[in-house]
Amino acid sequence: MTAIGVLGGGPWGVSLARAARHAGSEVTLCTRRDHPALPGVRVTPSMRVLAEARLLVVAVPSSSVRAVARELGDFLDGGHVLVHGIRGLSSAAGGGSVAGAAPTVTSADDIVTISQVLREETPVRRIGALGGPVQAAELNDGRPSAMVVGSEFPEVVAALKRAFAAEWLKIEGTSDLRGLEWASALVGCLSIGVGFAAHIGATPGLLAALASRGVDEAAGIARAAGADPQTLYGLGGYGDLLASIVLAERPEVVLGRALARGAPLEAAQAEAALRIEAVTLVPRILRFAELRRTEHAIFTALAEILNGSQAEATLRRLFD
Amino acid sequence: MADEYPIFRFNAEREAIVEETVRRVIASTRDTLFALNDAAYHEARRLDGSRKPKDQAELEEWRRLARRLGRMSELERRDKLREIVEGYGWDVAGNFDPRVYRFSTSLVPSLVTGLLAPRKLATLVRDPRKLFGFDALAEKFLIDGEVDLARKLAARGTVVFVPTHSSNMDSIVFGHALDRADLPPATYGAGKNLFTNPVLAFFMRNLGAYRVDRRLRHKLYKDVLKAYSCVLIERGYHSLFFPGGTRSRSGGIERHLKLGLAGTGIEAYARTLLSGHERRVYFVPATINYLITLEAETLIRDYLSEAGKARYIIEDDESSRPGRMARFVSKLLGHSGAVHIRFGAALDPYGNGVDEHGVSHDHRGRPVDPASYLRDLDGSISLNPSREMQYTRQLGEELAVAYRRNAVAMATHIVAAAAFGALRRAAGTDDLFAVLRMRDQITLSRDELAREVLGVKDRLLELEKHGEAAVSSEARRMSGGDLVEQAIQAFRGYHTSPVIQPREDGLALSDTNLLFYYQNRLAVHGVGWDPTAHGEPRPRPAAA
Numbered sequence: 001m002t003a004i005g006v007l008g009g010g011p012w013g014v015s016l017a018r019a020a021r022h023a024g025s026e027v028t029l030c031t032r033r034d035h036p037a038l039p040g041v042r043v044t045p046s047m048r049v050l051a052e053a054r055l056l057v058v059a060v061p062s063s064s065v066r067a068v069a070r071e072l073g074d075f076l077d078g079g080h081v082l083v084h085g086i087r088g089l090s091s092a093a094g095g096g097s098v099a100g101a102a103p104t105v106t107s108a109d110d111i112v113t114i115s116q117v118l119r120e121e122t123p124v125r126r127i128g129a130l131g132g133p134v135q136a137a138e139l140n141d142g143r144p145s146a147m148v149v150g151s152e153f154p155e156v157v158a159a160l161k162r163a164f165a166a167e168w169l170k171i172e173g174t175s176d177l178r179g180l181e182w183a184s185a186l187v188g189c190l191s192i193g194v195g196f197a198a199h200i201g202a203t204p205g206l207l208a209a210l211a212s213r214g215v216d217e218a219a220g221i222a223r224a225a226g227a228d229p230q231t232l233y234g235l236g237g238y239g240d241l242l243a244s245i246v247l248a249e250r251p252e253v254v255l256g257r258a259l260a261r262g263a264p265l266e267a268a269q270a271e272a273a274l275r276i277e278a279v280t281l282v283p284r285i286l287r288f289a290e291l292r293r294t295e296h297a298i299f300t301a302l303a304e305i306l307n308g309s310q311a312e313a314t315l316r317r318l319f320d
Numbered sequence: 321m322a323d324e325y326p327i328f329r330f331n332a333e334r335e336a337i338v339e340e341t342v343r344r345v346i347a348s349t350r351d352t353l354f355a356l357n358d359a360a361y362h363e364a365r366r367l368d369g370s371r372k373p374k375d376q377a378e379l380e381e382w383r384r385l386a387r388r389l390g391r392m393s394e395l396e397r398r399d400k401l402r403e404i405v406e407g408y409g410w411d412v413a414g415n416f417d418p419r420v421y422r423f424s425t426s427l428v429p430s431l432v433t434g435l436l437a438p439r440k441l442a443t444l445v446r447d448p449r450k451l452f453g454f455d456a457l458a459e460k461f462l463i464d465g466e467v468d469l470a471r472k473l474a475a476r477g478t479v480v481f482v483p484t485h486s487s488n489m490d491s492i493v494f495g496h497a498l499d500r501a502d503l504p505p506a507t508y509g510a511g512k513n514l515f516t517n518p519v520l521a522f523f524m525r526n527l528g529a530y531r532v533d534r535r536l537r538h539k540l541y542k543d544v545l546k547a548y549s550c551v552l553i554e555r556g557y558h559s560l561f562f563p564g565g566t567r568s569r570s571g572g573i574e575r576h577l578k579l580g581l582a583g584t585g586i587e588a589y590a591r592t593l594l595s596g597h598e599r600r601v602y603f604v605p606a607t608i609n610y611l612i613t614l615e616a617e618t619l620i621r622d623y624l625s626e627a628g629k630a631r632y633i634i635e636d637d638e639s640s641r642p643g644r645m646a647r648f649v650s651k652l653l654g655h656s657g658a659v660h661i662r663f664g665a666a667l668d669p670y671g672n673g674v675d676e677h678g679v680s681h682d683h684r685g686r687p688v689d690p691a692s693y694l695r696d697l698d699g700s701i702s703l704n705p706s707r708e709m710q711y712t713r714q715l716g717e718e719l720a721v722a723y724r725r726n727a728v729a730m731a732t733h734i735v736a737a738a739a740f741g742a743l744r745r746a747a748g749t750d751d752l753f754a755v756l757r758m759r760d761q762i763t764l765s766r767d768e769l770a771r772e773v774l775g776v777k778d779r780l781l782e783l784e785k786h787g788e789a790a791v792s793s794e795a796r797r798m799s800g801g802d803l804v805e806q807a808i809q810a811f812r813g814y815h816t817s818p819v820i821q822p823r824e825d826g827l828a829l830s831d832t833n834l835l836f837y838y839q840n841r842l843a844v845h846g847v848g849w850d851p852t853a854h855g856e857p858r859p860r861p862a863a864a
Contacts, residue, residue: 073684074686077688077692078690078691078695079692079693079699081697119714120684123672123682123692125710125711125714152710153710154707155706
């Protein structure tokens with residue numbers, strides 16, 4: 001039986017803990033906030049207790065991951081495996097440069113993946129990420145879905161597959177960790193566009209055009225970041241976006257729809273209920289794409305949508 | 321003290337080392353049919369077409385083996401495997417001659433003499449001190465950085481030196497630096513092609529270097545090399561590897577490191593731990609910085625021509641031409657601080673920094689036990705090649721950072737970056753080859769270039785404040801005009817065609833390829849122009 005620890009008591013962390021418990025793993029959830037009843041799961045506020053498990057999943061917002069990882073790092077050593085389920089990207093720590101950063105990263109852009117943050121802030125080297133279309137609600141209800149686990153270390157992929165193995169959950173593995181992290185973040189952004197376009201009446205054909213062009217753009221950006229662009233065309237990228245098109249309740253899609261109705265950003269975010277990494281990510285990715293001179297027409301449109309400026313016209317222009 | 325260095329035991333342990341290597345390779349070869357077939361296939365391909373009688377005989381032997389393989393019993397194949405692996409093992413194994421080592425303080429001047437009169441070498445071994453003074457050399461070679469740390473760690477465990485690689489002079493220069501810095505000598509896997517130069521071969525063979533025949537591409541041979549190197553490190557032999565593999569063609573600092581044999585240091589540490597006799601392995605990065613590079617012209621030509629991408633080993637370059645080499649060495653000796661070796665902070669096999677007590681610290685300074693990285697999720701310790709491969713890759717990333725931080729910018733690099741910047745502006749394009757075609761088309765006044773040079777230097781000094789670059793102390797002191805003058809002096813008389821030519825109307829930027837080569841050293845800092853910044857480098861044949 002796999003012992004697994006989940007850090008973060010938000011909806012996503014709770015769902016992951018439930019899913020792992022369902023898969024028969026011995027689960028510890030570390031949280032300092034209120035949480036629903038979780039039969040069979042050990043809940044603790046202590047990171048020290050959490051670190052008794054060697055396989056740990058971090059499920060906190062990207063904005064706090066650096067501080068959380070730094071604190072957690074005090075209880076870890078090289079024998080731990082650290083995985084995150086964060087659909088975002090982070091920023092370089094002030095001052096020092098990052099080993100393992102995309103080799104051509106210059107001081108002009110400071111985007112780093114969450115796994116790079118984990119590597120900087122903890123002694124752990126075996127690091128991985130969760131991605132793919134699976135949503136918190138699906139994990140809670142045991143509805144069939146698909147997840148991608150990524151790590152450069154085969155043993156990490158294998159351990160995650162074991163920890164979450166359930167009949168209703170299809171788990172794919174990839175060794176392109178960086179690609180999976182960028183794919184998750186980029187698809188989160190594109191999903192806003194999907195919700196927006198659907199609301200303004202884009203037909204299935206136009207949605208398909210938006211999706212395929214969006215994935216192409218995302219693949220170019222991911223390549224510039226040092227990822228394998230092919231990963232964007234797999235389950236963690238295209239597959240994830242495909243799910244967004246039919247998943248009306250996905251938070252990013254809800255947000256996009258609300259914006260299309262003319263709701264201000266704050267109201268749209270409130271409607272989506274869950275925290276959406278993509279909101280702050282879009283402008284940063286756009287800047288990254290501009291600096292690296294990759295295609296960014298769709299990300300330009302997404303930034304305009306979030307600004308509430310001329311968005312509909314922007315989107316229509318894309319289909320010309 | 322020096323006599324206690326592990327390498328002094330080498331000749332006594334040589335046989336045991338080769339035997340252990342052979343044993344390991346044979347034990348780890350599961351599929352003898354595949355291993356022999358693979359070797360025969362690659363060897364037949366390599367030897368096919370050679371006119372040398374020795375090669376032809378060898379070719380015939382491999383072909384005969386390939387034909388018989390299917391009919392051989394497993395026992396016969398094992399015998400054949402042992403025979404081949406033993407042959408490779410002894411071919412790889414080096415030698416160590418303490419006499420040669422003792423006179424390595426005078427290595428470089430002796431090299432000059434040796435190049436001029438190779439037969440004198442034998443007498444030199446007996447009494448080198450008669451022939452030259454050493455003090456002259458001291459100011460030419462600057463050695464700094466984390467030398468004390470490396471020295472302390474060498475007394476605690478096995479040190480794996482991993483410097484940057486830009487010249488065939490590197491192994492000799494670095495060997496000399498180790499001695500000057502009171503660091504132990506290191507074994508080194510030298511390309512077999514270096515052994516064709518009798519002078520280099522003499523030193524290589526007797527300083528513990530082992531032979532790496534890079535023409536042999538099959539797995540069995542690579543397994544022998546890896547096992548040999550691993551056994552050496554496990555036994556405490558300090559080792560030297562150039563993790564960049566081949567010399568930097570572009571002149572830039574290595575950014576993508578495969579590590580190759582250096583990766584065996586990670587396996588070696590794991591094996592000592594598993595055997596119950598933990599012996600720490602410390603990787604010590606270093607940069608070797610030259611005011612001028614011996615093979616600059618050949619290397620940059622190779623980088624710029626598409627053909628160069630496929631050519632792995634340059635058999636004929638400046639280092640195989642003794643006259644050229646002598647000119648190079650005398651040129652270097654004419655400039656103080658012309659070679660600068662900087663040692664970076666030591667790392668454990670998992671990329672953690674190591675303090676002088678040998679304790680590893682993660683990026684946030686917490687102590688961490690390196691043995692923990694070998695633990696499975698169930699807590700047991702094991703060898704896991706796929707895991708070690710990833711640790712190796714991660715270590716390569718850490719080394720690339722260390723290189724960037726420790727690369728020392730010198731007058732030639734700074735002036736070339738300024739000049740190339742001017743060329744690029746004049747060309748008005750980001751097309752590298754269009755810029756390179758502007759030979760002899762731009763003339764700048766000395767003052768103008770000096771101003772540009774100061775601009776480049778200031779940016780480097782700013783980076784240096786954040787620990788992200790290093791400027792040589794000479795360059796730091798010099799004015800823009802002095803830097804320009806030193807660069808011109810350094811280029812002149814060594815490179816065959818003028819790089820920057822003083823004329824009546826100013827300084828003509830002449831050899832654009834070499835300016836590109838020298839400025840590439842700073843590309844990693846974003847100070848020189850980095851043509852690889854936006855995706856892959858796209859070298860294509862330069863238009864005539």
